[in-house]
Amino acid sequence: MNSPGQDFIQHLINGISLGSIYALIALGYTMVYGILQLINFAHSDVYMVGAFAAYFAAKLLGLNNSPGIATLAILLIASMVACSVLGLAIERFAYRPLRKAPKLNILITAIGVSLLLQFSCQIFFGADPKVFPNVIEDGVLTEVFGVPLKMNDVSVLAVTLVAMLSLHFLIYHTKLGRAMRAVSQNRTVASLMGVNPDRIISFTFIVGSSLAGIGSVLVGMKYPKIDPLMGLMIGMKAFVAAVLGGIGNIMGAVLGGLLMGLSEQMVVGYLSSTYRDALAFGILIVILIFKPSGLLGKGGVEKV
Amino acid sequence: MSNSSNSPLLEVKNLNVFYGSIHALKGISFHVNKGEVVSLIGANGAGKTTTLRAISGIAEAQGEIRFKGNLLNPIPAHDRVSLGLAQSPEGRGVFAQMSVYENLEMGAYFRSDRAEILKDIEMSFQLFPRLKERAKQLSGTLSGGEQQMLAICRALMARPDLLLLDEPSLGLAPKIVAQIFEIILDLNKKGMTVLLVEQNAKMALKSSHRAYVIETGLVTMEGRGQDLLNDDNVRRSYLGA
Numbered sequence: 001m002n003s004p005g006q007d008f009i010q011h012l013i014n015g016i017s018l019g020s021i022y023a024l025i026a027l028g029y030t031m032v033y034g035i036l037q038l039i040n041f042a043h044s045d046v047y048m049v050g051a052f053a054a055y056f057a058a059k060l061l062g063l064n065n066s067p068g069i070a071t072l073a074i075l076l077i078a079s080m081v082a083c084s085v086l087g088l089a090i091e092r093f094a095y096r097p098l099r100k101a102p103k104l105n106i107l108i109t110a111i112g113v114s115l116l117l118q119f120s121c122q123i124f125f126g127a128d129p130k131v132f133p134n135v136i137e138d139g140v141l142t143e144v145f146g147v148p149l150k151m152n153d154v155s156v157l158a159v160t161l162v163a164m165l166s167l168h169f170l171i172y173h174t175k176l177g178r179a180m181r182a183v184s185q186n187r188t189v190a191s192l193m194g195v196n197p198d199r200i201i202s203f204t205f206i207v208g209s210s211l212a213g214i215g216s217v218l219v220g221m222k223y224p225k226i227d228p229l230m231g232l233m234i235g236m237k238a239f240v241a242a243v244l245g246g247i248g249n250i251m252g253a254v255l256g257g258l259l260m261g262l263s264e265q266m267v268v269g270y271l272s273s274t275y276r277d278a279l280a281f282g283i284l285i286v287i288l289i290f291k292p293s294g295l296l297g298k299g300g301v302e303k304v
Numbered sequence: 305m306s307n308s309s310n311s312p313l314l315e316v317k318n319l320n321v322f323y324g325s326i327h328a329l330k331g332i333s334f335h336v337n338k339g340e341v342v343s344l345i346g347a348n349g350a351g352k353t354t355t356l357r358a359i360s361g362i363a364e365a366q367g368e369i370r371f372k373g374n375l376l377n378p379i380p381a382h383d384r385v386s387l388g389l390a391q392s393p394e395g396r397g398v399f400a401q402m403s404v405y406e407n408l409e410m411g412a413y414f415r416s417d418r419a420e421i422l423k424d425i426e427m428s429f430q431l432f433p434r435l436k437e438r439a440k441q442l443s444g445t446l447s448g449g450e451q452q453m454l455a456i457c458r459a460l461m462a463r464p465d466l467l468l469l470d471e472p473s474l475g476l477a478p479k480i481v482a483q484i485f486e487i488i489l490d491l492n493k494k495g496m497t498v499l500l501v502e503q504n505a506k507m508a509l510k511s512s513h514r515a516y517v518i519e520t521g522l523v524t525m526e527g528r529g530q531d532l533l534n535d536d537n538v539r540r541s542y543l544g545a
Contacts, residue, residue: 175413182399182410188362189397193462194385194414 002147009147011269012262017153017222019261020160024215025238026245026253027167028208034184034248035204037103041110042090044235045117046083046209050216051132051226052125053082058133067137072155072217075135079213087209088202096198121228129227132220156218163214164254167207171250180204184248233277237264240284246297255295259283311373313338313466313497314359319367321354328354330521331367336466336499341492343500343508343529345542346518352501353394355518356468359499360384360391371466386414388465392455392472400444404435407443407454411461421461428457431487449480456487466497473504485511505542509533517542 002010025047032040057078058064063071094113098106136155140148171177182190183200191197219234220226241260245252260280267279287295312335321329329351336342344352357363359371361381369376371389379387390411399407408428412421429436432453438446443454452472459467469488473481485507492498502508509515512529517538525532532538 175409178402178406178410179413181402182413185399185401186397189393189399190410191362191381192360192385192391192393192397193410193458194382195410196380196382 006145006147007269009145011265013144013147013149013153014269015262015265016258017156017261018265019258020157021215021218021222021257022234022238022241022260023254023257024160024163024211024218025234026241026257027164027250028212029239029242030245030247030249030253031204031208033242034250035180035201036095036106038095038106038110039239040208041107042094042113042117043208043212044231044238045114045121046086046090046231047212047216047235048121048226048228048231049086049117050079050083050209050213051220051230052121052130052228053213054079054217054220055130055132055226064133067134069136071133072135072159072221075133075217076159076214079217080210081213083209083213083216084206087205087212091202091205096201118228118231125228127228129225132224132226134224135217135221138221152221155221159214159218163211167211167250170207176200176203237277237280240280244284244287244294246294249294249296249298252294252296259295312336312370313372314499315368315370316355316359317368317370319355319358319365319369321351321358321363321365323354328521329358329365332518332521332523334516334523334526336497338465338497339492339495340513341488341498341500341511341529343502343512343515344518345502345505345508345515345532347542348503350518351521352518353470356391356394356470356499356501360389360468385462385464388463389468390459390462390464390466391468392452392459392470394470395474396448396451396455398443398446398451398454398458400442402443403440404443404446404454405439407458408435408461411458414462424461424463428460431460432457449476449484452476452480452484456484460491464496466499467491469498469500471501471503473502473507481507505538506533509538 028043029040032038054075057075090113094109095106098109136151138150138152141151141154142149171180179195179200182195183197187197237260241256242253244259245256263279263283264276267275314336317333319329319332332355344355346352354363358365359369361384371387376384399410408425415421434450435453435457472484488498489511500508509529509532515529515532516523517525
């Protein structure tokens with residue numbers, strides 16, 4: 001029997017672990033929104049394809065049952081590469097031709113791409129769930145106040161932390177990141193400075209999609225069943241996380257993701273898992289009533 | 305490709321721009337010689353900003369735009385700045401969520417000579433000490449005048465041969481306007497060629513070697529700045545005299 005305190009810590013660990021995965025995927029939504037003002041509905045399916053890429057990579061390389069750091073690294077890379085290529089292709093062939101079209105047209109295209117991916121994957125991979133390879137031996141690493149700290153959760157946290165720090169460095173401390181921010185703030189003026197907006201937009205899709213790829217491997221580790229519709233719910237929650245934090249805001253996506261993961265685990269722990277999904281959207285509604293631009297979203301009007 | 309040295313730095317011939325069904329520029333022609341300050345004056349909506357946008361490549365245009373003798377038309381906007389063409393855009397266009405310092409760095413985006421870039425940032429700070437005080441501040445929090453200074457400095461960071469300025473006086477207090485024009489003249493004395501678009505016709509004409517009056521997408525008058533300043537038609541229409 002665990003004490004109430006130990007229970008709480010357990011829920012906390014689960015919540016942060018889940019929340020950081022939401023955050024990774026939310027970053028993809030928020031970055032693309034920041035640069036194109038587009039809700040990229042296909043993002044959750046890029047994530048799904050990432051899981052399948054890792055699955056097939058493991059199969060191909062015979063890594064199905066050789067858990068370890070090397071396997072994790074290889075599957076992460078496989079998934080990131082597949083997602084990057086897919087994200088890049090979606091941007092190039094579905095969104096770029098519509099760059100000057102009304103926003104609604106691109107939004108509908110995004111929904112179309114999403115459905116196309118879901119159902120073509122059902123044709124190619126089959127609709128039944130597949131068992132994700134055993135990536136990390138999920139032993140107990142250590143105990144925190146008597147609560148077992150599992151290898152899986154630690155890996156999830158370590159990987160997301162590295163990913164987010166790298167992203168932060170990229171965006172705030174490199175020339176490329178400066179160009180990304182410039183294009184998201186004023187595409188026309190950025191081009192006057194010599195920035196090729198199309199190239200920056202492509203790069204943004206690569207980064208966002210890679211993060212989704214990382215997320216898909218981490219989810220595969222925690223819930224090792226994958227199927228072509230697996231992106232639906234988690235994509236929706238990550239999107240909610242992005243909106244909650246203030247869409248377009250990088251820190252907001254991280255905050256929103258953690259908030260979603262934590263509250264979901266707390267509901268599962270103390271109320272009932274029946275309410276876990278209802279809660280996510282409940283939080284969204286409540287926060288948007290009081291702060292329509294999201295927690296860290298730009299409030300007020302920009303000075304001109 | 306380059307012409308002889310006495311050809312104009314910028315030559316615009318029969319420039320036409322359409323915004324949907326609106327014929328915004330109806331065949332504008334003018335030129336800017338090296339070392340000149342040339343201004344385009346005219347009322348709101350006459351096509352001055354559109355002309356600058358066509359030159360820097362952010363508005364689609366028909367006609368001929370030659371810079372240093374080379375045809376600019378097929379070159380995308382983001383490849384024009386490295387040819388020596390920098391613009392301080394309409395409404396200043398500072399990156400509001402970036403610091404003053406980062407805005408200046410953006411101005412030198414296509415350059416890779418790090419040491420020289422740092423020197424140029426230092427020069428911007430000497431030109432407008434206010435910017436140095438606010439180097440780390442988000443540029444969206446600057447006053448209008450400071451944003452205008454930043455936009456001009458950011459354009460200078462490209463080390464252009466031709467500086468395009470879109471309404472540098474717009475919305476600013478007279479004292480700041482005078483200061484900005486002083487800087488423009490100073491830059492010109494040091495060899496900078498400037499193409500200026502202004503509604504403040506008096507200030508623009510006083511500071512320009514030559515000027516063109518644009519009305520509803522056409523050049524209706526041209527001449528030396530001083531001559532236009534004394535022209536009865538110009539005085540009546542643009543100087544409120």
